[in-house]
Amino acid sequence: MNPVTAYRFITANQFAVVGASTDRSKYGNRVLRWYQAHELPVIPVNHKEATVESVPAIASIEEIDDPANAAISIITPPKVTLGVLKKAKELGIQKIWLQPGAEDKAVLDYAREAGLDIIAGGPCILVQGPSLLTHRANL
Template sequence: MFANDILKNNQTFAVIGVSPDPEKYSYRIFKRLLKNGYQTYGISPRYENIDGIPIYPDLSSVPAKIEVAVFVVNPKIGATYVTQCQEAGVQYLWMQPGTYDDALIDTLSQSQIPYVLDCILQRCPEK
């Protein structure tokens, strides 16, 4: 129920690790959130825009307060983004399958930011 409440009660999302490749889950998540009416920001130091939508190199560059950060990055760099989320005051972290390991779960627990370990695409049906 917690994951569904996050989707119901929050409007501003960041997709960390977004890619312009339509075959990648990060792209699908980014587009699904946008299509479903969420204010969605892509985070990636590799790209300036995706389909004409600005992409930001890090959370501190986003011109809005992010409520939910959706992680679609390798667990080895996830801790860096957890720190960025703490600094930006992100309220929830949503970790996609394959984006976390035991070390990152320890980091998540220490961050004291509530987190979800689940596929957001299954919780956020296409509208």
Template structure:
């Protein structure tokens, strides 16, 4: 089993996630991923400085302001935003980072690897959870 598969399995076993780029717009992946995690029994904190809340749940402006340390950050934002959040994640000691398609570039993967993060990329949480 390669590292990505191993990381993916470990991440899906973790129960506390942050969805960076969560949105109240039900047509967007930021909403769908946040929602599918909750439907599957995960604690999923929405992170997006544009919103105060999503469906009555407090939405946090950054991962540094979450009420507890999450196990996994799922990225649903453009690469330039992802880059900033990796630093926040490192500051608060979050080890697992899941990059949705379109949220990363080579520089981001290199940076995450340099910081010794366990990462998944090219895979979609939504696809993983809805296939089960």
């Protein structure tokens, strides 16, 4: 994981969890609760549910108020992830963490070709996130 990319990610003004789930056993829910437990401003992105973990959900990253200053964690199948990355590029979202399983070769190829500086192929935010939180304390 590139430390500069990780620093930019964790110091974002707002976070969104793409693939947030109401099922507490799924990673989309666990990642959302991680942000909540650390009192980080987070929005669930779920096109079917109005709320996830008592937080109003949005249907798409297009609904993020300030996309240039937001960071997104993506927990979706690779085919869905590819579409999310294309929309993120269009919206100017630069802080992107692909949680394990959200990427495949096509996703990684697109990210490279599009010039996206993503966190991928590595640890989940549930594992790596706690060590990054010290950077937020310095804001």
